[in-house]
Amino acid sequence: MIDERTARRLARRHAAERRFKLYGMASVAVALAFLVALLVTIVGKGYTAFAQTGIAVEVSFDAGPVKEGDFAGLVKSALAARFPEVTARNDKRELFGLISSGADRVLRDMVQDDPGLIGQRRVVTLLASDDVDMVFKGHVTAESGRLTARQAEWLASLRQTGAVSLGFNTTFFTAGDSREPELAGVGGAVVGSLFAMVVTLCLAFPLGVSTAVYLEEFAPKNRWTELIEVNINNLAAVPSIVFGLLGLALFLNFLNMPRSAPLVGGLVLTLMSLPVIIIASRAALKAVPPSIREAARGLGASRLQVVTHHVLPLAMPGILTGTIIATAHAIGETAPLLMIGMVAFIVDIPAGFLDPATVLPVQVYLWADSPERAFVERTSAAIMILLAFLAVMNLLAIVLRKKFERRW
Amino acid sequence: MQLIALVATLLLLSAVGFHLGRRRAAARSAAADRRPHSLPVYYGSYVALWSGLPALVVLLGWLAFEPLVVRSLVVDSLPLVARELPPERLGLLMNDVRNLAAGVVTSRDVDPEMAAAAETYLRLKRLGAVAVAVLSLAAAIGGLGLALRRVRPDLRARNAVERLVERLLIGASTIAIFTTVGIVLSLLFESIRFFNAVPIHHFLFGLEWSPQTAIRSDQVGSSGAFGAVPLFAGTFLISLIAMAVAMPVGLLSAIYMAEYAPRRMRAIIKPLLEVLAGIPTVVYGFFAALTVAPFLRDAGTMLGLGVSSESALAAGVVMGIMIIPYVSSIADDVITAVPRSLREASLGLGATRSETIRQVVVPAALPGIVGGLLLAVSRAIGETMIVVMAAGMAANLTANPFETVTTVTVQIVTLLVGDQEFDSPKTLAAFALGLVLFLVTLALNVAALQVVKRFREQYD
Numbered sequence: 001m002i003d004e005r006t007a008r009r010l011a012r013r014h015a016a017e018r019r020f021k022l023y024g025m026a027s028v029a030v031a032l033a034f035l036v037a038l039l040v041t042i043v044g045k046g047y048t049a050f051a052q053t054g055i056a057v058e059v060s061f062d063a064g065p066v067k068e069g070d071f072a073g074l075v076k077s078a079l080a081a082r083f084p085e086v087t088a089r090n091d092k093r094e095l096f097g098l099i100s101s102g103a104d105r106v107l108r109d110m111v112q113d114d115p116g117l118i119g120q121r122r123v124v125t126l127l128a129s130d131d132v133d134m135v136f137k138g139h140v141t142a143e144s145g146r147l148t149a150r151q152a153e154w155l156a157s158l159r160q161t162g163a164v165s166l167g168f169n170t171t172f173f174t175a176g177d178s179r180e181p182e183l184a185g186v187g188g189a190v191v192g193s194l195f196a197m198v199v200t201l202c203l204a205f206p207l208g209v210s211t212a213v214y215l216e217e218f219a220p221k222n223r224w225t226e227l228i229e230v231n232i233n234n235l236a237a238v239p240s241i242v243f244g245l246l247g248l249a250l251f252l253n254f255l256n257m258p259r260s261a262p263l264v265g266g267l268v269l270t271l272m273s274l275p276v277i278i279i280a281s282r283a284a285l286k287a288v289p290p291s292i293r294e295a296a297r298g299l300g301a302s303r304l305q306v307v308t309h310h311v312l313p314l315a316m317p318g319i320l321t322g323t324i325i326a327t328a329h330a331i332g333e334t335a336p337l338l339m340i341g342m343v344a345f346i347v348d349i350p351a352g353f354l355d356p357a358t359v360l361p362v363q364v365y366l367w368a369d370s371p372e373r374a375f376v377e378r379t380s381a382a383i384m385i386l387l388a389f390l391a392v393m394n395l396l397a398i399v400l401r402k403k404f405e406r407r408w
Numbered sequence: 409m410q411l412i413a414l415v416a417t418l419l420l421l422s423a424v425g426f427h428l429g430r431r432r433a434a435a436r437s438a439a440a441d442r443r444p445h446s447l448p449v450y451y452g453s454y455v456a457l458w459s460g461l462p463a464l465v466v467l468l469g470w471l472a473f474e475p476l477v478v479r480s481l482v483v484d485s486l487p488l489v490a491r492e493l494p495p496e497r498l499g500l501l502m503n504d505v506r507n508l509a510a511g512v513v514t515s516r517d518v519d520p521e522m523a524a525a526a527e528t529y530l531r532l533k534r535l536g537a538v539a540v541a542v543l544s545l546a547a548a549i550g551g552l553g554l555a556l557r558r559v560r561p562d563l564r565a566r567n568a569v570e571r572l573v574e575r576l577l578i579g580a581s582t583i584a585i586f587t588t589v590g591i592v593l594s595l596l597f598e599s600i601r602f603f604n605a606v607p608i609h610h611f612l613f614g615l616e617w618s619p620q621t622a623i624r625s626d627q628v629g630s631s632g633a634f635g636a637v638p639l640f641a642g643t644f645l646i647s648l649i650a651m652a653v654a655m656p657v658g659l660l661s662a663i664y665m666a667e668y669a670p671r672r673m674r675a676i677i678k679p680l681l682e683v684l685a686g687i688p689t690v691v692y693g694f695f696a697a698l699t700v701a702p703f704l705r706d707a708g709t710m711l712g713l714g715v716s717s718e719s720a721l722a723a724g725v726v727m728g729i730m731i732i733p734y735v736s737s738i739a740d741d742v743i744t745a746v747p748r749s750l751r752e753a754s755l756g757l758g759a760t761r762s763e764t765i766r767q768v769v770v771p772a773a774l775p776g777i778v779g780g781l782l783l784a785v786s787r788a789i790g791e792t793m794i795v796v797m798a799a800g801m802a803a804n805l806t807a808n809p810f811e812t813v814t815t816v817t818v819q820i821v822t823l824l825v826g827d828q829e830f831d832s833p834k835t836l837a838a839f840a841l842g843l844v845l846f847l848v849t850l851a852l853n854v855a856a857l858q859v860v861k862r863f864r865e866q867y868d
Binding site: 364 | 472476479570573576577578582583584588590591594595598656657659661663664684686687688689690691692695698699729732733760761762765783789790792796817820824846850853857
């Protein structure tokens with residue numbers, strides 16, 4: 001039997017125990033709630049960007065304007081034919097505002113593919129302007145958006161006839177940047193990111209593995225190697241923007257390399273991810289048991305043979321996992337690339353390592369700054385692509401680890 | 409593209425060297441009727457390395473210094489008037505020359521001298537490309553020939569190759585040193601130039617920050633004020649808010665995961681929390697600016713508080729979310745490293761689990777936890793994109809989290825992004841800020857690593 005006072009105290013202590021456990025669960029829940037809120041916000045705002053509003057109008061491919069290359073004129077006359085009551089100049093300009101300024105490219109491509117179109121009439125779905133796009137997707141109401149009252153009226157009449165529809169937004173994947181949201185795409189940024197990633201992988205992987213092998217398998221324990229070790233550990237924690245400053249001072253100002261080039265971006269990211277790769281590779285090498293090395297040495301293998309024939313192959317899954325994770329991190333990095341001028345407005349898709357380019361996270365940053373409402377969904381969609389890419393890389397790393405991991 | 413072709417040719421030469429080396433080793437040892445010292449593969453590698461490496465050195469040297477050399481040669485060919493321009497004007501002129509050579513529109517009218525300079529530039533470029541191709545190919549072939557002549561059965565090829573490879577490994581490991589030296593030197597040089605223009609105590613202790621210097625010296629307000637205290641205060645404020653979010657959430661989740669959570673739950677939660685660390689910071693920045701900041705502003709209006717739409721609070725809270733996994737994963741490691749015996753002793757004396765955690769496990773793990781927190785603080789101070797996108801530009805000296813503040817990293821980005829002349833105090837100030845940032849985070853990291861190391865040794 002326990003007396004009443006002890007029982008009360010026990011009850012209090014057990015209540016404290018439950019409370020403490022609850023705090024722990026609550027904080028895990030809070031952290032996960034943040035994650036969910038973040039992802040839900042991004043996906044909720046972004047998924048609509050994969051569709052794009054188009055307006056179907058009947059275009060007559062008259063020989064005159066086609067010969068002159070005046071496809072914008074074709075768009076305008078098609079619209080004017082659809083709304084014959086609009087005659088005044090200003091009204092017409094308002095009417096043409098419904099259609100994107102890049103809509104004529106579709107017509108040009110159509111004529112190029114099939115010159116027999118000239119002189120015929122076809123119903124063509126033309127790219128709507130971003131203001132129409134926003135209203136049609138329901139992000140803004142016709143009144144609160146940037147459409148004028150008359151534009152809203154025309155849009156309503158077009159919708160009644162079923163001429164306005166959503167189609168898959170291929171432009172978003174293929175185009176480079178643009179001032180017009182409906183013409184902007186992540187194509188250029190994705191290619192820039194890939195170029196930078198290739199540079200980073202090609203440099204950081206061999207250099208990182210070599211360093212790790214040297215420090216783990218060959219280096220004598222002395223002042224010099226200790227200095228290198230301390231150095232690597234500290235570099236891993238240096239803010240990324242400092243690597244950007246280094247890139248600006250060293251590659252751009254001292255070595256006069258071109259601004260905005262994926263090569264320079266890749267070099268900066270290499271320096272940044274090297275320490276991480278080295279640390280991961282060393283851990284992987286350390287996990288290989290010494291008995292393997294001793295057995296190989298005992299059979300007469302040289303030190304390099306021990307490493308290249310036995311230790312390195314056994315450590316390779318771990319090394320690759322570390323490299324992939326470090327590269328994925330580098331791909332998402334923005335700040336150092338701002339320093340070396342990858343923040344420029346670039347329309348063309350880069351074709352080489354020295355062409356001016358931007359990368360996906362920087363594109364996100366640039367679009368996030370744009371005032372147009374339509375860029376919000378495009379920014380979110382670009383983030384979705386970025387996150388999907390990173391998720392794939394990390395999954396690859398996990399699969400690699402699961403498949404090849406060995407426990408001794 | 410020419411470069412890729414050149415590299416491909418060099419690689420091909422190396423491969424040919426490998427093959428020839430092997431064949432010659434076999435042939436010569438057959439002729440001399442004795443066994444070669446090493447395996448054939450080492451003779452091949454010996455020749456391949458000797459043909460590839462010298463060419464690679466030539467190529468890399470050219471890649472690094474070609475722009476520099478071409479530029480100085482073109483400048484020398486310019487008329488005297490142009491050569492004596494101040495450096496930044498000369499830089500602009502050179503840009504035009506380069507653009508002209510590339511066939512892009514230039515920012516000024518083309519005069520004959522510029523056309524001539526562009527001509528020289530193009531000629532030198534082409535000459536350089538041919539020269540490097542010839543030189544590196546010559547180096548490759550020469551190395552290949554020399555190495556091949558030395559291939560004999562008594563050549564200790566394996567030892568030679570292994571020595572060379574070990575040198576290469578050492579070379580690779582010095583890159584970390586060079587990176588650090590590069591960071592320190594580049595930051596230091598530019599900072600010293602900045603401190604020549606702005607006295608160091610003005611920078612470190614000045615209370616006013618307005619780096620907008622005028623482009624012409626006769627404009628009003630051309631002085632610019634470079635007192636960085638508001639930036640330091642802003643950085644401190646935002647980091648403090650971030651830690652106020654990340655520390656309790658991170659620590660408590662780590663304790664929960666290490667001490668309470670069933671193993672299967674832990675296996676799910678831990679990677680999920682780590683996802684937070686894998687999300688690019690630009691995404692957090694977008695989230696902060698688009699969702700959190702307006703939410704806080706509206707909430708503040710409802711409560712009658714004037715919350716700025718670029719408040720320190722929004723940036724700090726989101727940064728805190730980002731840091732949670734850094735805190736929790738280090739704390740988790742440290743807590744699981746505390747020996748079981750300590751826990752069991754405490755539980756055996758009748759303490760509840762939470763009492764054990766609070767009075768035994770956490771005090772034992774405290775050094776490691778402190779180390780982890782220091783690392784997290786250093787992350788927060790150096791974090792850039794969240795504050796660039798969610799915090800403001802205005803350098804207010806305030807402790808009010810609802811107001812707009814700016815940070816060191818924000819100012820570095822604002823000073824260096826966009827068009828600027830490179831030698832103005834405005835751009836140099838960015839490097840001085842970078843130096844401060846580097847030194848502070850370095851000090852934090854060194855301290856944190858020391859503490860963690862000492863903790864590890866305690867229980868190993």
